[in-house]
Amino acid sequence: MLWNKWIQFYFHLPIIVRLLLSVCLIMTSFGFIIHILEPIHFPTTFDGIWWAFVTGSTVGYGDYVPLSNIGKIIGIILILAGGGLVTFYMATLSAGTIKHEKSLTEGKISFKGSGHIILIGWNERTKQLIRMMKDKQMKTDIVLIDHSLNKLSYRNNMIHFIHGQPTSDEILSKANIEKAHYIVITADPSLSEDEADRQTILNIIAARGNNPSVHIISEILTEIQQKNALRAGTNAIIRSNDFMSSLIYQALFQKDIQVTDIIAKTLEEQQFCINPIDNNMINQSFYHCTRQFLEDGKSLIGIVREDEIILHPPFSFITDKADQFIFLKAIK
Template sequence: MPFFLRILFIAMLLLFGFGVLAYLVEPETFITLFDGIWWAIITASTVGYGDFVPKTILGKLIGILLVLLGVGFVSSYFVTLASSAVKRQNDYIEGKMMFKGKEHTIIIGWNERSKAIIEKFLQEENYGLIVLIDQTLESNPFSDYHVHFIKGRATNDQVLIKANIYHAIKVLITADQNKDELQADMDTILTLLAIKGLNPTVYTVAEILTTEQISNALRAGADELIQTNQITSSVMTNCLHSTEKVDALMILLEQFNGSRFVFQASTAYIGQNFIETSKQLLEDGALLFGVKRGRDTIINPSHPFVLKEHDILLVISATS
């Protein structure tokens, strides 16, 4: 039995016992058993309404013993209860509390990328709960109750269980930029194996830094891979090849970080070519710039490119 429950049990037993004694010793003062118990509780809690007062010496001695014993246990109970609440709050802030929610998103690793992602999610309405797992943080970096912090290594099963991996809907694994790129990718792959071992169906997105580890990450169960270095290199290459500033390119990339960049099913366009579909979407104010087919992403495919079932359209939607 928890400590505070034991103290409560002892305190209630004492109060009940003294209430019965008062009722037996002075039946003319405490007409019913409930009156005796009521007096014992009020006296031990130091409230002392004065509606019931012992008249005999024996009754007063019982009152003295009640004050000496009962008050200590009652006070100890409330102190223990307050300490437990404070400890629970500290455990929550320090990432020691288990997450009991469902259908949440788990983000692994604390860095500028994960910080920006969480801040973006918090700006959206009805996005849901987020669990952040990191071993370097000492406390929850977000005061928002939508973000639950778990301290520890994501390769540890107990840490993932504490994050309720069984009921998560999505997991994002960010690469540790403080480590060697190969070592960071190896940690990501180990994390993937731990996640898929506990919940094979959870949708997992992983950040990979080296191209040679892409196949291993896919074998480990990654549903989607983000090749950060390749994306960054592509932007830098465009900067070097361009004779003008590429501010427009950077602005375009920034638009992807929001609701304007959407994935759209190709169900209504199966059998049409890319150009026909692009014209139809353009009439609705949406720009089609690529197609995701399986694990391949094709940007501005050459004509003719016929859309097939299960193709995903990469679209920049019109802003409201």
Template sequence: MNDRFLKLLYHRVPNILKLLLLVLITMPIFGFLINLMEPDRFPTVFDGIWWALITGSTVGYGDFIPETIPGRLLAAFLVLSGGGLIAFYIASLSTTVSKREKKSQEGKLAFHGNNHYIFVGFNERTRRLVDLIIRHYSNKKIVIIDRSLDNLSYTKLPVHYIKGNATEDDILHMAKIKDAACVFIAADNQKTDYESDTQAILTTIAIRGNNQDIPIVSEILSEKQIDNAGRAGATTIIRSNDFMSSLFFHELDPEVQATPFEDIYHLLTQQKFIHLPLPDSLIGKTYSEAVPPFLEKGYMVIGILRGKDYMLHPKIACVLKEKDIVICMVHR
């Protein structure tokens, strides 16, 4: 039983560790032997080990040199055997690092970490979103799952790429879905709206099946699939087509002298939305009376969320009620 266990353990140990173990065993043996052969020249075993390591690696500082014929024969044998062993170890180490780097670029390595963001689908929109996260939250780790890329050319850290289909449990486990902080599912612009939404909904179901509590932000293109995405478990649904259509309408409106796209873009890059519960002291107060206390704390109030109703820039005489949520913006 013990022999079988040792054989199993030996075959499971990576070759690079086997070589390192062999080096760690061989060098002390040569150090011990040279200490026995030339105790005057090598006073301690440690001196012998140091000589064996330097000689075997062909560095040769020359601080310890054997003087007797047996000692020099041992040195020659060390150079022929130990030198090749150390060189082979270094070459194996370089090869291992190179293979790991290649696997990382090809998306074949599992992620090791927690509290990270997962992005399903990589495109220009996702890339810009990753840039924003790195700019504002430099310590946040990011995992990108995409099945269409052969390798990820994005070089900014900390980004980890996994190639595969996010509807498969194995791929989600590689991305450590159970330890992630949030998931964003991007629409696939290479597919029709229906196909893209179907894929997003299936991905949402797979993610929710592996993590019941994780927030899922899903981009849906078709209005008909919004309810299905919600039933699948999406926490937030981004209706990009509706948003862009509304934005284009404002850009094309001849009566509006403004630049809505630029205004919203700079607003979102410099500010962030935040929802705050209405303090008890402001219940029953008017909207105009509630705004100043928030401004003093650095929050710009833009409206009230009452249940599912958004009341943006309400009338100043609007009376606030219990359980109202104050929608604010604050500097990043």
């Protein structure tokens, strides 16, 4: 009964592990046999095992050789049996490595890490985001989920690719969504704006259903769907159309200045932050708070009061204990 369980356990192991165990067992057996047959030339069992591995792998150092006829017959059997098994093991190992890398490139391998960022959708925005994270040498793992890509090289992009629909529980499970810290959902450029927003909302629902605590950032193109995205469970909304319209408006009246370059440079080098007001700044003027922030190397640009964003209020503006500060700080 116990023997049958061991056999079942053995055949449930991966083929690479089974082959390695078989090689070790055969080499150990031949090493023990040659030690018993020729104890003078093979003083210890380890010497016999060393000879078996060297002979079976066809290396043949010649430091240990059998001298008796029976010992030579054992050597012939080892070369025929063990040599073929070692070669088969190495070929299988190489084929398995190539197959794993191919499956990784095609997005078929599950991600096993935690604390990672999941990006949904492969487009220029996600490409730029990945480049920025690499430039800032962020150590966070990135997992990409996309159905339009057939393959994505891990070596060139250093991100884990999962091929499939982001609304599928199976695909989200492959991305290990339960242990993810952030999810970024971008609009599908192949769809119309209304269709892209509906797809984004479905992606939010699927992600929130699989991880109630993950922080979701989603791109919404139309104003009408922003409330629906919040209802679906997103934590933050990126309104890309509004942002681009503002850039175009600024460029209309600043012909000699590359507004987009200035904003891009600002966003690359500095980070927007929102923090609750410090106790020592309650009931103080905005001017006083601005000076305090400058001394800390930060730029205070506004206040959030009762969900209203107040940018650059008058210096005489008095803060309240329920306020939140909006400021810029350098990205390290």
